[in-house]
Amino acid sequence: MRHPKIRTSLCATAMMFGFAAIPFGQVMAQDNASQMQKASDNQTVPDKAADAWITTKVKSEFGTTKGVSATDISVSTNDGVVTLSGTVSSAAEKDSAERVAKSVKGVKSVDASGLTVGVAEK
Structure with a gap:
């Protein structure tokens, strides 16, 4: 039961x-x-790798370009869009940095709004 x-x-x-x-x-x-x-x-792994390659290439181009201080400009890339930040000594240097970044293969656009013109710290 x-x-x-x-x-x-x-x-x-x-x-x-x-x-x-x-x-x-x-x-x-x-x-x-x-x-x-x-x-x-x-992002997929290939996209991240491409962005890292673009960042490295832009930095190396800055290092070999006369009139652009590679040490005072930070570079980051996301989906092919390069963002520049830091301090440059003149408007001409800012324009040159933007032009150099745009010339790198794979760069879709460049945002240089983070670059300020002033006395670059050494």
Whole structure:
């Protein structure tokens, strides 16, 4: 006589845990969907490698270009867009740095709004 009560209790407990787990499964599915969306928004490895190559190439061009102080200009690249920041000694140096960056293969555009004209620290 006890066995049916135990069996009923076990079935009820299993159903309770089963139904309790449904919301957790939905939350996990939503988390996985949002993580997949974030992953697709990020750059791929080849894109990151291309951006790193562009940054390195722009910096090396600055180092070999007369009239551009490579040490006072910071360069970063994201999706082929080069961002220049730092201090340059003249408007001509700023224009030259922007022109040199634009000439590098793979550069889509150059944002030189972070370059300020002033006395560059040595």
